[in-house]
Amino acid sequence: MGGSYVVPRGMQEIANHIKIQYSNKPMFITENGYSSPDVREQRVIELMNDVKRVEFHARYLAHLAKSIREGADVRGYFIWSLMDCYQWNLGYNVRFGLYYVDRQTLTRIPKLSARWYKNFLTNNSKHVYK
Numbered sequence: 001m002g003g004s005y006v007v008p009r010g011m012q013e014i015a016n017h018i019k020i021q022y023s024n025k026p027m028f029i030t031e032n033g034y035s036s037p038d039v040r041e042q043r044v045i046e047l048m049n050d051v052k053r054v055e056f057h058a059r060y061l062a063h064l065a066k067s068i069r070e071g072a073d074v075r076g077y078f079i080w081s082l083m084d085c086y087q088w089n090l091g092y093n094v095r096f097g098l099y100y101v102d103r104q105t106l107t108r109i110p111k112l113s114a115r116w117y118k119n120f121l122t123n124n125s126k127h128v129y130k
Contacts, residue, residue: 004035008059015067015074026073032060033080035087035094048100053113061120079117083108 011029018027034056036047057079068074084097092103098114101107118124 006034006056006059008056008063010063011060012063012067015064015072016070019067019070019072024071024073026075028076028078029064029074030076030078031080032057032077033096035096044100047095048109048111050111050113053098053111054116057113057117058120 011032015027018025034050034053036042036050036053061077064074064077079098081096081098083099084092084095084101086092087094087096098111098117099108100111102109
């Protein structure tokens, strides 16, 4: 996606800024996600093995954890998106989801990132990136 940048330290910086600027009001990160580049050129197996999405969330969450340890009152983090869906200006050409959606059958299949996030949320540390 043009104009999208990956800057994980920005998550820590903005959470710390909000903590200071707004007297540490409770925060919720409501959308943070990674799209697979040019899915028209990728095969299903490549879309399912979404290592870059895992790395993206692992790095952002690591920086968010630093901010929390520094006292930021962060109450939630929500990944955009649960499953591949229609994007307003790019249609079905990008895939943000943790679940692959077959456009013909509407079958939903968990990607590597879905399994990683489940392990992260259940504190299965052998699958959590640092």
